[in-house]
Amino acid sequence: MEDSKKNKLKEILVLLKYMGFEKIDVRSPNTSPLSNLEKAVAGCKKCRLHETRTNTVFGEGPANADFMIIGEAPGEREDEQGLPFVGAAGRELDIILELAGIDRKDIYITNVVKCRPPGNRNPDMDEIESCIGYLKRQLEMINPEVIILLGNVALSLVTGTASGITKMRGKKMKYLSYTAIPTFHPVYVIRNPRSRELVAKDLKEAKRCIG
Numbered sequence: 093m094e095d096s097k098k099n100k101l102k103e104i105l106v107l108l109k110y111m112g113f114e115k116i117d118v119r120s121p122n123t124s125p126l127s128n129l130e131k132a133v134a135g136c137k138k139c140r141l142h143e144t145r146t147n148t149v150f151g152e153g154p155a156n157a158d159f160m161i162i163g164e165a166p167g168e169r170e171d172e173q174g175l176p177f178v179g180a181a182g183r184e185l186d187i188i189l190e191l192a193g194i195d196r197k198d199i200y201i202t203n204v205v206k207c208r209p210p211g212n213r214n215p216d217m218d219e220i221e222s223c224i225g226y227l228k229r230q231l232e233m234i235n236p237e238v239i240i241l242l243g244n245v246a247l248s249l250v251t252g253t254a255s256g257i258t259k260m261r262g263k264k265m266k267y268l269s270y271t272a273i274p275t276f277h278p279v280y281v282i283r284n285p286r287s288r289e290l291v292a293k294d295l296k297e298a299k300r301c302i303g
């Protein structure tokens with residue numbers, strides 16, 4: 093959808109919410125461009141990860157979300173259910189979102205690659221290169237105001253190297269035309285619980301970026 097049309101749609105939705113129509117479902121209908129892209133991803137065999145997946149994990153959330161979270165790749169539970177962040181990392185993400193005062197229903201959540209790497213290894217660079225076009229098209233369609241990059245793999249979209257999250261977390265940067273804030277992945281937070289407050293702080297900062 094063009095930016096002007098999308099902005100108009102957002103204005104209408106805000107107005108309807110103001111008028112008391114709180115429960116309008118703005119998730120992608122079955123025939124929307126986002127839904128068509130999801131169908132294309134479901135049949136994708138562009139890289140070796142298609143051989144071992146159970147389900148593709150396209151993403152979840154409102155098609156007009158202001159806030160987008162990008163993780164690295166589906167894990168075991170996500171692969172089973174075809175949904176992002178439903179396992180232990182998802183539970184940790186929910187805790188962090190609550191700390192930051194963000195409702196998960198308001199954000200769009202996806203990953204850099206849409207199929208689970210075997211054994212939960214990091215996706216290889218050639219797998220990321222094969223898949224990245226899907227993420228870029230999701231960004232164009234959703235056009236969020238701010239994106240959160242969870243962990244080194246997501247940060248590598250901006251820096252080109254899969255390292256540096258400790259140094260870069262919390263720093264505002266640009267990915268394409270979007271304001272991006274990298275922070276620790278929930279899996280890291282599970283192993284290092286004291287980092288939870290830092291991630292919540294980064295999410296609060298992201299929230300402030302939304303006009």
Ligand code: SF4
Nearest residue numbers: 136138139142207223
């Ligand atoms: S990871 Fe991406 S590019 Fe590779 S098969 Fe899955 S959807 Fe296709």
